[in-house]
Amino acid sequence: MARPTKYNEQLATNIIDRLINGESLRAICTCEDMPDKATIFRWLASNSEFCDQYKLAREIQADMLADDLLNIADTP
DSSP, rough: OOOOOOOOOHHHHHHHHHTTOOOOOOHTTHHHHHHHHHHHHHHHHHHHHHEEEEEEEEHHHHHHHHHHHHHHHHHO
């Protein structure tokens, strides 16, 4: 099965949701039903709505990571 290369809302939403849930872009792109990183970077450059969603997903991901780090630091 060929890896998807054409942007569509369902695929974009799936990528964004997986990022928000803490998955790395590298891990997402290793799945056969996902585009490679270069394709996603092209989408980011050419689709402002996807780019905004991606930025927000990364901010949420960073906040969750910071919360995890604080929890680890505060756990004896």
